[in-house]
Amino acid sequence: MPLEFLGNICVSFVLTLGDFVRFFMTILTGSLRGMDRFDLREMFSQMFDLGTLSIPVVMLTGFFIGAVLVIEAYPQFHALGLASRLGSVTVLSVVKQIGPVLTGVMLAGRVGGAMTAELGTMRVTEQIEALRSMAADPVRTLAVPRVLACVVMTPILTVFSDILGIFGGWLIAVHVQGINNDQFWHYARVGVDIYTINTGLIKALFFGLAIGVIACYKGFRCGNGAQGVGRACTEAFVTSFIVILMLNLVLALLLTNIYVMFWPNQAPIL
Amino acid sequence: MIPPTTDTSDQPIIRFADVHKRFGSLVVLDGMSLDIPADRTTVIIGPSGAGKSVLLKHIVGLLQPDRGNVYFHQQRINELSERQLEPIRKRIGFLFQMGALFDSMSVGENIAFPLRHQGIKSEKDIQQVIHEKLAVVGLSGSEKKMPGDLSGGQKKRVALARAIAMDPEVVLYDEPTTGLDPIRADVINELILKLKEELKVTGIVVTHDMASAFKVADQIVMLLNGKIIVQGTPEQIKTMENEDLRHFIEGRANAEDLKALHRL
Numbered sequence: 001m002p003l004e005f006l007g008n009i010c011v012s013f014v015l016t017l018g019d020f021v022r023f024f025m026t027i028l029t030g031s032l033r034g035m036d037r038f039d040l041r042e043m044f045s046q047m048f049d050l051g052t053l054s055i056p057v058v059m060l061t062g063f064f065i066g067a068v069l070v071i072e073a074y075p076q077f078h079a080l081g082l083a084s085r086l087g088s089v090t091v092l093s094v095v096k097q098i099g100p101v102l103t104g105v106m107l108a109g110r111v112g113g114a115m116t117a118e119l120g121t122m123r124v125t126e127q128i129e130a131l132r133s134m135a136a137d138p139v140r141t142l143a144v145p146r147v148l149a150c151v152v153m154t155p156i157l158t159v160f161s162d163i164l165g166i167f168g169g170w171l172i173a174v175h176v177q178g179i180n181n182d183q184f185w186h187y188a189r190v191g192v193d194i195y196t197i198n199t200g201l202i203k204a205l206f207f208g209l210a211i212g213v214i215a216c217y218k219g220f221r222c223g224n225g226a227q228g229v230g231r232a233c234t235e236a237f238v239t240s241f242i243v244i245l246m247l248n249l250v251l252a253l254l255l256t257n258i259y260v261m262f263w264p265n266q267a268p269i270l
Numbered sequence: 271m272i273p274p275t276t277d278t279s280d281q282p283i284i285r286f287a288d289v290h291k292r293f294g295s296l297v298v299l300d301g302m303s304l305d306i307p308a309d310r311t312t313v314i315i316g317p318s319g320a321g322k323s324v325l326l327k328h329i330v331g332l333l334q335p336d337r338g339n340v341y342f343h344q345q346r347i348n349e350l351s352e353r354q355l356e357p358i359r360k361r362i363g364f365l366f367q368m369g370a371l372f373d374s375m376s377v378g379e380n381i382a383f384p385l386r387h388q389g390i391k392s393e394k395d396i397q398q399v400i401h402e403k404l405a406v407v408g409l410s411g412s413e414k415k416m417p418g419d420l421s422g423g424q425k426k427r428v429a430l431a432r433a434i435a436m437d438p439e440v441v442l443y444d445e446p447t448t449g450l451d452p453i454r455a456d457v458i459n460e461l462i463l464k465l466k467e468e469l470k471v472t473g474i475v476v477t478h479d480m481a482s483a484f485k486v487a488d489q490i491v492m493l494l495n496g497k498i499i500v501q502g503t504p505e506q507i508k509t510m511e512n513e514d515l516r517h518f519i520e521g522r523a524n525a526e527d528l529k530a531l532h533r534l
Contacts, residue, residue, distance in 0.1 A: 038386060122372075130370035133330045134384040134436075135359040137352065141387075 023139075023217050030137070030144040043145035050111040050146075051153030055160050057110065058103050062161035065098050066090065066168030074177050083177070087184035088191030090169035095192055099162040100154075100200045101248055104207030107154060108240040112215040115146055116236040119219025120229040128220070143220070147212035154208025155201045162200065195263075199255045206251060207244050214240045281344070283308035283440065283472050284329055289338035290496075291324060298324050300496030301338070311466055311473035313483040315518060316493035322476040323367060325493065326442045329474070330362050331355040360388065363433035363441040367448070369425040371417040371432070377404070378413030381432045388436070403431035408457060423450045430458070434465065441465065443475040447482045455482060462486045480519055484508070492518065 035043065070090055077083045119142060122128050131138045166188075173179045215236045222232035282305035291299040298321040306312050314322050327333040328340050334348050341347065342358055350358075371380050381400045385391050391399070404410050407427035417425055426449060433441055443462065447455035459482050465471040466486075477483055483490055484504045491501045492515055500507065500515050507515070517524050 036389070118374075125368060125373075126366045126370040127372055129327070129332050130364070130366055130372070132332055132352070133359055133362070133364040133366075134387060135356040136383075136387050 019221070020217055023220070024213055026139045027143050027147055027213060027216070030140045031148060033140070035140075035144065039141060039145050042141070043149050046146050046149035047153055050107065050115070050149055051157060054107060054110055054153075054157055058106055058157045058161045059164040061102055061106055062094070062099065062164040063168040065102060066094055066165030067172045068168075069093060069098070069165075070169045070172040070177065074173070078177075083179055084183045085187045086169075086173050086177075086179055088187035090173065091166055091188040092191045092196065094165035094169065095162050095197055095200045096252075097200075097248075099165055100158045100204040100207060101244065102165075103154060103158045103161045103204060104211065104244040105241060107150070107157065107208070108211050108237055108244060111150070112211045112236050112240050113233045115212075115215040116219040116222070116233045117229055119143075119216060120222030120232045123220060123222050124224060124229060138220070143216040146216055147209065150208040150212030150215075151205060152208070154211070155204040158200060158204040162197075195259060199251075202255065203248060203251050206247050210243045210247060211240045214243065281308070282306055282341075283343060284474070285339075285341040286325070286328070287339045287341070289328065289335045289340060291321070291328070291333065291335050297496055299328075299335070302493070302497050303338075304491060304498050304501075306472065306474060307489065308472050309466065309470045310488035311462060311475060311486050312489045312491065313475045313477060313487035314491055314493055315477060315480070315483055317518065318478070320493045321496060322493055323444055326364070326444055326474065326476055329440075329442060330359050330364060360384075360436060361439050363436060363438035365426075365430050365433040365441065365443045365446055367444040369417075369422075369429035371425055371429055373417045375417075376413065377409070377415050377417065377420070377428050380417070380428060381435050384432065384436050399435055403435055404428075406434070406461060407431045408454075423454055426450065427454075427458075430461070434471075437469065438471070440472045440474070443473060443477075445477055445479075446475060447477065447479045455479065456485075458482075459485045480521075 070086060073086060073089060074083060077086055077089070119128075122142070128138045128142070131141060170184060173184055174181050218232045218236035218239070222228050284306035286302055286304040289299050289302045290297075302325070304325075314325065316322050324333060328335060328348070329342070331347055331350060331352075339346050339348055345358075347355065347358060371377075372383065375383065378400045381403055382396050385396050385399060400413055401410070404412065407430050409424060409427055409431070412420075412424075412428075417428070420428065426446070430443075430446065433443075441462075446458050446462070450458065462473055462475065463486055466473055473486070475483070475486060484507075487504050489501065490504055490507045491498050492512075493499070494514055500510055500512050502510065507519070510516075516522075
């Protein structure tokens, strides 16, 4: 019955959403309750694993996308006689969009998957139950340090991605397409203010939160056996990927409107 | 004349009252009632999948009954929140079937985990406990090893060391001797007896190993189809005439189980 099928989908969607919101609330209250030194140690070790070790890959992807952006945009700007303004376009795109989104997606794949696999395996091998049996709250000892590590490290990684993205764009613009170096940086400065940079970092903060919470949720609710863990990892990646893109849209609208509200005389540079 | 003493050991330390538990359409516990006496060892036997591990998990509130109640020292523990369960969990050690060691931590850190988490002992005392408990399970000197480098039997012994690290008053053993050679298995049996005799630990042992069951038990119960079907001292159990019990103790398959084989 198609109607029954549709009903089942709706019911399970609402149930999952409710369960997810409850899980999110326990993480939130857990974060507010503070951490003991073991939770802190766990957080720093996670920050190293998911943050520091991700720097090379985030920089590499940032560099290539920044470079490709200029290669693709140059002919059209050149045709309009605006090639000298590429600096503004490059830096703006990288800082507002490409940096945070690319970092978020890379982390969702590299870190989200690994985190879900680790927590899922812990669940399947009864380690999470063992924690509970020893009067330790698994959300507080496992999920809170991981989510906070994601929230802290995603904006920091975004900075690295931004820097290399701009460098990649600059390298192609100035050294391949022959745009004047001073002009490139002049327009870069004109196009980008502190608010724009913060826009990207605020986005990254929310992306980090989404990656951490989704990965932990999928790990904690993972099905049985190796198959369950594998499925949870795939779901964690796909869900965080979609959520990152959705959040990107919502935050772009929101932050642009806030800009217009506070600085009505300056048109936002989208 | 000896003056009468108030003997509290008659009060069961753990009580199951008409406990029902199902997972989806699978009924695991079906109105099960059981009293666990204090300071003694109760062995729960029964075929795989009979719900023995499920029963253990109800004692520390890892699972909640669908219907019926579970009591610890007359306190009803189902329907307690995770936070309210914490003081009870601190008094109970749980040896999981597969060990459930934290594989990101070394053997020493695993044993130290419950102690550090409680934050009541100094680091020096914790090292002392790690050393002592590892000696008890015959794994001295393996503090630095990671669980991944241990054999199945060794993991189980480390898990046992972790379960008794807090000197609990109740220890739940989920198949403590499975996967161990007969000599190691007997060491574990002796350990269970020693914990009971010297530290007055109440033990609840889930096992298939009848030699172990007869050695450590003060009381043996058999769980079948979600209910306790027989209950008695090891001597009583040895002579009971219940057919399911006899099949299980003697390790004989019944005619129905063999029917499929004959078709081959």
